Amino acid sequence: MDKITAKQIEAVLLGVAVGDALGVPVEFQPRGTFKITDMTGYGTHNQSAGTWSDDTSLTLCLADAMADSRASGDLLRKTAGNFVRWVEDAAFTAHGNVFDIGISTSKAIHNLQKGLPPTKSGCADANENGNGSLMRIAPLVFYVAGKPQEQRYEITSDVSSITHAHPWSVGACFIYLEYMLQLLTGKDKKAAYLELQKCFQDGRLNIGNNTLSKFGRIIRMDISSLLASEIRSGGFVVDTLEAALWCFLTTDNYRDAVLKAVNLGDDTDTTAAVTGGLAGLFYGIEAIPTGWRESLARYDSFCGLAARLAKKYG
Numbered sequence: 001m002d003k004i005t006a007k008q009i010e011a012v013l014l015g016v017a018v019g020d021a022l023g024v025p026v027e028f029q030p031r032g033t034f035k036i037t038d039m040t041g042y043g044t045h046n047q048s049a050g051t052w053s054d055d056t057s058l059t060l061c062l063a064d065a066m067a068d069s070r071a072s073g074d075l076l077r078k079t080a081g082n083f084v085r086w087v088e089d090a091a092f093t094a095h096g097n098v099f100d101i102g103i104s105t106s107k108a109i110h111n112l113q114k115g116l117p118p119t120k121s122g123c124a125d126a127n128e129n130g131n132g133s134l135m136r137i138a139p140l141v142f143y144v145a146g147k148p149q150e151q152r153y154e155i156t157s158d159v160s161s162i163t164h165a166h167p168w169s170v171g172a173c174f175i176y177l178e179y180m181l182q183l184l185t186g187k188d189k190k191a192a193y194l195e196l197q198k199c200f201q202d203g204r205l206n207i208g209n210n211t212l213s214k215f216g217r218i219i220r221m222d223i224s225s226l227l228a229s230e231i232r233s234g235g236f237v238v239d240t241l242e243a244a245l246w247c248f249l250t251t252d253n254y255r256d257a258v259l260k261a262v263n264l265g266d267d268t269d270t271t272a273a274v275t276g277g278l279a280g281l282f283y284g285i286e287a288i289p290t291g292w293r294e295s296l297a298r299y300d301s302f303c304g305l306a307a308r309l310a311k312k313y314g
């Protein structure tokens, strides 16, 4: 793997944020009732164009903690502390207010506020597998890069579990990050996908067979061969991972990938944020339309954070 650059880190952070912001005005709108082709404002949350939501705020919470800590105990504590600051002080927000928060995330942060440690705060029931940890996990790829598999899994599990501790949520985060690691080696996205599948099929990567069976359409089939009608875009974490991979693999540039994600409808901002992390990493910062990047609320803070991370992980 080549040296990680500030540009790559910036591309992941901005890739997530731009996807999120494109989706915010149409979050919860059913598929087929709208078509987004550019950055817009208002709509569902009545926010100005370029406003990103909880997906990006929580991504920034993690990235900021990563910039300050290399030991994983520190990382967990600082990330959890940032989540609390987000809820209590509107830190890491676009305009100084929290206008959206997931149910499990809210419950878990409440547990942190009550004094539970980040290893005990997360929701762990099968019906608490929303996409709330997957949507904020992208920067962790730079933290786990170069570490052995068991450690990569353990760290990913710990970071997901601050809010989402069920194996399906952890598994989705792990598969997503392992795919990003494949992309970081410089492979084409299709070759990287085939390699990811092979690694899980022959046991080089392991999340347990029960959990893996939940991701059969990603690991055993070619997710990109499915029709749009077979791709779900609600809040279930497995659906979101499938949708993001599908959008990324069936387009050939950043813009089309995230617009495809938004236009799937329903959980538009999160599907596009998760897609945007992959597409940002693979196509690079220049592929994210300048107008979209610069329209983001607090645009400069993304570049500053990327530079801090590059000092540690570059």
Ligand SMILES: [Mg+2]
Pocket (backbone or CB within 6 Å): 053, 054, 055, 100, 269, 270
């Ligand atoms: Mg959101």
